[in-house]
Structure formats: structure tokens, C-alpha cells
Amino acid sequence: xxxxxxxxxxxxxxxxxxxxxxxxxxxxxxxxxxxxxxxxxxxxxxxxxxxxxxxxxxxxxxxxxxxxxxxxxxxxxxxxxxxxxxxxxxxxxxxxxxxxxxxxxxxxxxxxxxxxxxxxxxxxxxxxxxxxxxxxxxxxxxxxxxxxxxxxxxxxxxxxxxxxxxxxxxxxxxxxxxxxxxxxxxxxxxxxxxxxxxxxxxxxxxxxxxxxxxxxxxxxxxxxxxxxxxxxxxxxxxxxxxxxxxxxxxxxxxxxxxxxxxxxxxxxxxxxxxxxxxxxxxxxxxxxxxxxxxxxxxxxxxxxxxxxxxxxxxxxxxxxxxxxxxxxxxxxxxxxxxxxxxxxxxxxxxxxxxxxxxxxxxxxxxxxxxxxxx
Numbered sequence: 001x002x003x004x005x006x007x008x009x010x011x012x013x014x015x016x017x018x019x020x021x022x023x024x025x026x027x028x029x030x031x032x033x034x035x036x037x038x039x040x041x042x043x044x045x046x047x048x049x050x051x052x053x054x055x056x057x058x059x060x061x062x063x064x065x066x067x068x069x070x071x072x073x074x075x076x077x078x079x080x081x082x083x084x085x086x087x088x089x090x091x092x093x094x095x096x097x098x099x100x101x102x103x104x105x106x107x108x109x110x111x112x113x114x115x116x117x118x119x120x121x122x123x124x125x126x127x128x129x130x131x132x133x134x135x136x137x138x139x140x141x142x143x144x145x146x147x148x149x150x151x152x153x154x155x156x157x158x159x160x161x162x163x164x165x166x167x168x169x170x171x172x173x174x175x176x177x178x179x180x181x182x183x184x185x186x187x188x189x190x191x192x193x194x195x196x197x198x199x200x201x202x203x204x205x206x207x208x209x210x211x212x213x214x215x216x217x218x219x220x221x222x223x224x225x226x227x228x229x230x231x232x233x234x235x236x237x238x239x240x241x242x243x244x245x246x247x248x249x250x251x252x253x254x255x256x257x258x259x260x261x262x263x264x265x266x267x268x269x270x271x272x273x274x275x276x277x278x279x280x281x282x283x284x285x286x287x288x289x290x291x292x293x294x295x296x297x298x299x300x301x302x303x304x305x306x307x308x309x310x311x312x313x314x315x316x317x318x319x320x321x322x323x324x325x326x327x328x329x330x331x332x333x334x335x336x337x338x339x340x341x342x343x344x345x346x347x348x349x350x351x352x353x354x355x356x357x358x359x360x361x362x363x364x365x366x367x368x369x370x371x372x373x374x
Contacts, residue, residue, distance in 0.1 A: 001278045001285070001352050002267075002360040041187050042238070047180040048158075051166065055174055057158070058141075062182065064250065064268060065190040066105070067148040069095075069158060072141040073174055077130045082140055084110065084126040090162040093144055097181075098153035101162065106145040113139050116231075148189040151181045188247045190268050193329050210324040211311055218312065218321070225310045227303050227335075229253040229264065235369040239350075244360050251350075251364055252333070260299070261341040263350060265362060267332040269325065277323040279304065279334060281315045285353035287336050291345055298338050305333040345369075 041062030048057050055073040075082050085092030087104045095102045108120035112128050113135070130138045144158070158176040159166065166175045211218040233255040241249050245267075252264040267277070279301050280286055289296040301315040306323070307330055315321050323332070336350075350364040 001280065001356070001362055002275055043182055043186075047178070048176045049178045051171075051173075051175040051177070054137075054139075055176075057176055057179065060179075060182075062148065062186040062189075064187075064266075065148055065192055065194040066145050067151050067181070067189075068143050068145045069179075070109075070141070070143045071158070071176075072139060074137040074139050075130075077133060077135050077138045080130055082128045082130070082138070084121060084128070084142070085161075086121075086123045086125050088123065089125075092161065094159055094162045095144075095146055095150075096157040096159065097151055097155070099150045102146050102150045104144045104146050108143050108145060110142040111140070114141075147192050149192050152183065152189065154181050154183050155179065156181055187250075190247060191329070193271075194268060194331060206306060206309060208326045208328050209306065209330070212322045212324075213312065213315075214318075214320055215322075220306075221310045223310050224308055225303070225305060226308055227264075227305070227333075229255050233257065235371060237364075237367055237369055239364045239367040241364055242361070245362070249362055249364075251367070254369055256340060259340055261338045263336045263338075265334055265336060267362065269328075269330045269332060271329045275325070277332060279315055279321045279323075280353055282318050282320050285320075285356075287350065287352050289338065289341070289345075289348050289350055291348035294345075296338055296341065298336055300337050301334050302337060303333070303335045306330050308333070 043060040043062070046057045046060045050056065052073070056071070058070045058072055061068040061070070084107060087107060093104060093107070095104075106120055106122055107126075108118075109116070110118040110121065110126060110128075112130075113132075117128060118126055128138075128140065132138075156179040158179060160174040164171060164173040166173065206220050209220065211220055235254040235256070237251045237254050239251055248268045248270065250266045250268075252266045254261070254263050256262075269275075269277070278285075281298070281301055287298040287301075300317070301321075302313060303310070304312040304315065304321060311323075312321055347366055347368050350367055352362045355361065
């Protein structure tokens with residue numbers, strides 16, 4: 001829950017922004033949903049033209065500072081292997097936009113015939129070995145993550161290698177041309193300063209921040225924590241947020257355990273804002289879920305991270321964690337725990353406590369949860 005120093009919005013902010021993704025299918029394909037990504041900026045039917053059959057851009061994710069292309073394609077098993085070059089190599093995958101040639105910042109969720117081979121690769125090449133000679137073609141899928149600021153001009157070409165001649169019709173190398181980058185109806189791009197590894201120096205954020213728990217100072221840990229979501233339990237969330245938070249507030253992931261349902265929330269704090277952020281497990285300010293006449297109360301908030309540094313492991317009952325910063329960039333991540341929600345709970349609102357004056361709530365409306373595709 002964000003408390004600004006100067007009030008810059010009114011009750012009109014309660015009007016919900018309907019996020020629409022009016023798209024055209026570039027070529028027929030089987031839809032493959034991405035694995036655990038923010039889906040408010042999901043384009044499930046991207047427009048493009050592929051240079052080879054059975055080669056698809058399955059979806060495009062517009063998420064914070066990044067744009068991610070989920071791609072699947074086939075290679076002859078007789079080739080014996082397929083090499084993913086490092087992200088900086090001209091022999092590896094690149095994108096061409098009006099801004100020039102872009103290299104991915106990350107290649108992730110790399111799969112061979114549906115089997116996960118690597119969660120991600122960057123500077124180290126990855127060689128996929130083909131061993132099953134009974135299969136003439138081996139299917140490869142992965143996600144290429146780029147900085148979204150390089151794609152603001154609205155069109156792109158995704159190429160398998162920068163140094164190959166794609167004008168040769170017999171070339172075995174892949175090219176996706178005429179990719180239509182959505183510039184409307186999606187959350188706006190956030191600055192490249194929010195890097196994937198969040199390797200800001202401690203002086204940039206952590207030493208400019210005051211953290212208190214029930215008004216008692218909390219020492220900020222310098223232990224860097226990267227928390228992952230179990231793929232086997234992952235759900236893909238679709239939702240809406242207030243216009244005041246659409247470019248900064250995200251449901252990064254949702255998943256079930258045997259006893260709990262967990263919502264991972266991320267808030268990108270802009271550099272220009274001097275504000276307080278309060279996370280409540282206290283009284284009427286607790287998170288709750290509304291589904292018609294049904295109401296579910298949260299259990300706790302856990303894994304509170306700033307730039308992936310652990311601030312607090314758990315915010316327990318009757319506790320309020322307050323973060324106060326001078327103007328600087330930071331990324332706040334935390335998990336909200338509920339008792340295990342019913343499987344048939346199809347649509348609901350995730351609400352951060354009772355509305356308060358001069359406060360921007362971290363609310364998520366019309367949340368729909370779908371099993372993430374493996």
C-alpha cells in the first residue's frame with residue numbers, strides 16, 4: 001500500500017482499466033502458454049511471418065522493463081545437436097528494430113521435445129544433443145527476453161543468427177519477420193535501469209531506505225535472495241489493476257501447495273517518487289480475497305525483498321512493515337499467503353485491506369487463474 005507525500009490522484013482512479021489484446025493470428029499454431037510470467041501484458045496471438053514451417057512465436061509477454069518472445073521450432077534430428085550461442089554472440093539469436101540490432105538479455109525455459117533442459121542461459125553457450133534417431137525432427141522451445149525500450153517503434157525481426165544470409169530461400173536458419181509489437185493496451189515499458197539481475201549497488205537503494213516493523217527499526221539484510229516458483233504448481237494469472245498502478249504493479253506468479261495459495265507481488269518504485277510503502281498483516285488492512293459473497297483472509301506476508309535483498313522473512317499477525325525511501329529506483333517483491341483456495345474459484349479480487357484516504361492500494365481485480373503449460 002503506497003502512501004504518497006503529495007496526493008496526485010482522486011476517487012476517479014477507482015475506474016478500472018480494461019486491458020484488451022485485439023490481435024490477429026500470423027499463422028495457425030497450437031497455443032502454448034508461457035510458464036509463470038506476468039500475463040496482464042500477454043499477447044497470445046502475435047502477428048508475424050515465419051520463414052519455415054512448424055516454427056512459431058507462441059506468445060509475447062510485455063512485462064515491466066522486458067519483452068519476451070516465447071518461440072518454438074523444429075530442427076532435423078540428424079543434425080545431432082543444436083547450439084544456443086551466448087546472448088552477446090552475433091552467431092546467436094538477435095532482434096532487429098528501428099533502434100538497431102538488439103541482443104537478448106536472457107534466454108530461458110529451454111526445452112527439447114517438451115522436456116526442460118535449462119531454466120536460463122546468458123554468457124555460457126548451451127548445446128542440446130539429439131539422441132533419438134527414431135524421431136526425424138526434434139522440437140525446441142525457449143523464451144528470448146529483451147529490453148522493451150528497444151521495441152517502442154512497433155515492429156521487429158527476430159533472427160536465429162545475425163551473420164547468415166536470409167535472402168537465400170534454401171537457408172535452414174529461422175527468421176520471424178513483420179512482428180507487430182503492441183504499443184497500446186499494454187502496460188508501458190519501464191526503464192532499463194530495472195535490470196534482470198537487480199545488481200544495483202547498495203547505496204542506490206538499501207542505504208537510502210528506512211525500514212520499521214511496528215515503528216521499530218529493522219536492520220536490512222545484505223543477503224541476496226532469489227526466490228523461485230515451483231513450475232509444477234504454477235498458475236498463470238490474468239487480472240486488472242488501477243490506472244495509477246498499471247505500469248508498476250504486477251502479479252509475478254501464483255501457485256498452490258497442499259496447504260496454501262501464494263501470490264507473488266512486485267512493485268517497481270519509480271525514482272522520482274518520495275513515498276512510504278506499508279505492508280500490513282494487521283486489522284482491517286490485511287489482504288483478502290472477494291469472490292461474490294465469499295471472503296478469504298490472508299495468513300501472512302513472507303519473503304519481502306528489495307532488489308532481491310531480503311528485508312523480512314515474514315510479517316506475522318498484528319504487524320506492519322513500513323518502507324521509507326528517498327528518491328531512488330527499487331523493486332519490491334513479496335508473497336501473500338492464503339489457506340489453500342478451492343480449485344473451482346474461477347474469478348475473484350485480491351484486495352489490500354480497507355480503502356484509506358491518500359493511499360494508492362495494491363489491488364488486483366478480476367483475477368483468473370489458469371494452470372501454466374509445461
